[in-house]
Amino acid sequence: MRADIFLSKTLNLSRSKVQNLISKQAILLNSKPLKKYGTILNANDTLKLISQAKAKQDSNSQHLQDLNIPIIYEDSDLLILNKPANLIVHRIDENDTQFTLVDYLKQKGFALSNLGDSYRLGIVHRLDKNTSGAIVIAKNNATHAHLSMQIKSKQMGRYYLCIINQPLKNPQTVEIPIMRHPKQRLKYITTTNNVNAKTAKTAFFMIPTLLDSNFLKTENPKKEIPTLIGAKLFTGRTHQIRVHLNSINRHILGDGFYGYKGNYTGRILLHAHFLHLIHPKTQKLLEFHAPIPDDMQNFIKTHFNLPIHQNAEFFKIPLPYIYKQQFHTI
Numbered sequence: 001m002r003a004d005i006f007l008s009k010t011l012n013l014s015r016s017k018v019q020n021l022i023s024k025q026a027i028l029l030n031s032k033p034l035k036k037y038g039t040i041l042n043a044n045d046t047l048k049l050i051s052q053a054k055a056k057q058d059s060n061s062q063h064l065q066d067l068n069i070p071i072i073y074e075d076s077d078l079l080i081l082n083k084p085a086n087l088i089v090h091r092i093d094e095n096d097t098q099f100t101l102v103d104y105l106k107q108k109g110f111a112l113s114n115l116g117d118s119y120r121l122g123i124v125h126r127l128d129k130n131t132s133g134a135i136v137i138a139k140n141n142a143t144h145a146h147l148s149m150q151i152k153s154k155q156m157g158r159y160y161l162c163i164i165n166q167p168l169k170n171p172q173t174v175e176i177p178i179m180r181h182p183k184q185r186l187k188y189i190t191t192t193n194n195v196n197a198k199t200a201k202t203a204f205f206m207i208p209t210l211l212d213s214n215f216l217k218t219e220n221p222k223k224e225i226p227t228l229i230g231a232k233l234f235t236g237r238t239h240q241i242r243v244h245l246n247s248i249n250r251h252i253l254g255d256g257f258y259g260y261k262g263n264y265t266g267r268i269l270l271h272a273h274f275l276h277l278i279h280p281k282t283q284k285l286l287e288f289h290a291p292i293p294d295d296m297q298n299f300i301k302t303h304f305n306l307p308i309h310q311n312a313e314f315f316k317i318p319l320p321y322i323y324k325q326q327f328h329t330i
Contacts, residue, residue, distance in 0.1 A: 004037040079137040082290040089126040113144035133272025134290035146280035159319035160231040163269040171205040171326040174244040201234035209304040
């Protein structure tokens with residue numbers, strides 16, 4: 001008999017609740033976490049239900065063993081990390097059991113500010129789960145407050161790299177308010193006629209590369225022209241870059257949630273590549289590059305010719321300089 005069916009009958013729970021327990025590693029099969037709902041049980045198998053708190057602790061310990069997040073910069077006040085894809089920054093509420101960046105920071109023993117909720121310790125701004133790149137962590141409340149003001153006043157600059165399915169016609173700024181989708185609560189949309197929408201502004205600019213002609217010949221039945229672009233955030237709304245690109249009929253490769261329908265099946269190719277800020281104590285301008293992860297580097301190396309940058313220096317793309325060239329501004 002399947003494990004989920006057996007547990008549903010034995011514990012008098014719905015199968016969905018049993019599957020939820022299994023996904024949270026709260027069921028042990030022969031002393032090891034049961035991982036598949038449909039595992040067929042044998043006569044000598046033993047099942048054990050453990051507390052969800054214990055399951056979460058064991059799960060988090062395993063995640064911690066698997067993670068070693070690169071530190072870009074650290075001092076007594078702040079920490080800059082290169083967040084990997086597939087890691088949530090913070091949980092939604094205290095009942096959320098997903099392993100997060102905050103869990104990682106706490107278990108590694110970093111000092112963290114506590115201005116916000118208990119599950120958002122140290123978090124000054126966030127990155128989407130599948131977005132990689134530079135993220136700023138505050139180690140104390142004074143630093144947190146100072147950095148938050150820099151975001152509001154736009155002193156902190158955040159630049160992203162992404163690969164989209166069609167070229168931009170021109171560098172352009174999208175300044176359209178964003179709100180939560182009225183029916184799909186995890187999704188966001190642009191709107192100009194809803195008082196609940198929040199202001200949002202993103203600049204998109206082109207990065208000089210040439211698409212590898214082999215891609216057009218052999219991998220492109222849907223007429224995609226993958227294009228490497230930069231994006232500068234002026235505000236920090238949830239899914240902002242993805243939503244604003246969708247509003248101009250452009251989509252990040254891998255982002256089926258916001259309209260991508262091409263052949264690429266990997267994670268969303270979006271990376272927080274560069275940021276600058278004023279150090280809260282020294283008042284010095286600091287600039288940071290987050291190295292591009294291997295999956296995105298491999299795509300770029302495979303699908304783009306890079307006539308100007310033929311070595312690893314290309315992957316330290318000077319996004320603020322390119323942005324200023326195309327928009328003639330700072």
